[in-house]
Amino acid sequence: MVFFRYAPLEIICWSIITCRKIYLMDLRSESSCARCPFKSKAAAVLSEEELYMLGKACVEVSVNRGDAFFRQGTPSGHVVYLKEGLARIHKKGPRNRDQILKIACSGTYLGIQTILGDVVNQYSASALTRAVACYIRVREFRWLIQKNGDFANELIDYICREELSHFNRLVSHWQKQLTGRLAETLLYFAEEIFRAREYPMLLTRQELASMVGGTRESVSRAMKEFVDSGIIGMNKKEIRILKPELIKKLANSG
DNA sequence: GCATTAACCACAG
């Protein structure tokens, strides 16, 4: 929007309204990825023609909080692009207990791991907020990867960063105790997801526990300790980081 | 031994 910096207010308003109109039109007609304002970093390097093709291979849906994008154990024929909203990635373990593996932000792909390997989803993804998602057929998605090196490069970039952060999570899960893992997770929400000191806790205690790898009781107690020592503030579902330095120390030392 | 950590259970808002 740099070129609007010196434009008169009318033009700015007009532009915003027009953009929104185009956007709404796109929602009704077939998905037009070319004009999508929420394009992924990878899709940004596609040509007009390729974007057209992507649009043809893609269906946009909006879902409510709690709805599943796809479920573990069911066949996967799509890659899901999370256009708006937040999602949780979770997987059932041997004891049939659901573990949250990570929170996915808007602008990321869900389920790219299954495009080359298994045709059955190895994990589930569901919406944490109201969300908009594009379901892209795997066949076309793969074709784009084969055809456009820049696109493939962006995706690999993304996958690598993800894997590194998984490594980090894994190690801290092994080496830190509950308090440290919880501190880390609360910080993760503040820094990575919401980029704010205050944010709504979208997970139930049960879910939060399944994310840090503990029981809801232990998480409850630890949260209470944080509040009592003034590290965080909590009213209802709102979390506020009061002492960032202290909680970072806890998160790092475990 | 004793302290700490965290799971499990039960019960009540």
Place this chain on the structure above:
DNA sequence: CTGTGGTTAATGC
């Protein structure tokens, strides 16, 4: 769904 209290098993000093 959440918080609390009691109990218990494992681990560390």
